[in-house]
Amino acid sequence: MDLQVSTEMSITLGEDGVSMEVVAEEQLYCVCQTPWDANNRRFMIHCDHCQNWFHGDCVDITEKESQWIDSYSCPRCEKFAGPSKCKILRTYTVYNKER
């Protein structure tokens, strides 16, 4: 009986694993609700609160600016978690725009 149960369980788990993978691929990211595109080389930033990913240009953050961000809050999480936290700039005294 134990063997039968474990066989059934492994089949069920296998099927679930497949369907979970499909769900994960269809998950929508960012404020623009776009599925993950592995070929997309756009810069993305990770929200530390909702664990979602956002396109830099959708949330108005450039890749360069992101290096100063220690803990990013997306527009939704900003409302309860407060704004993104910046790193304390010790070695780099000023954020100099190149132009």
Ligand SMILES: [Zn+2]
């Ligand atoms: Zn986006």
Ligand SMILES: [Zn+2]
């Ligand atoms: Zn968030």
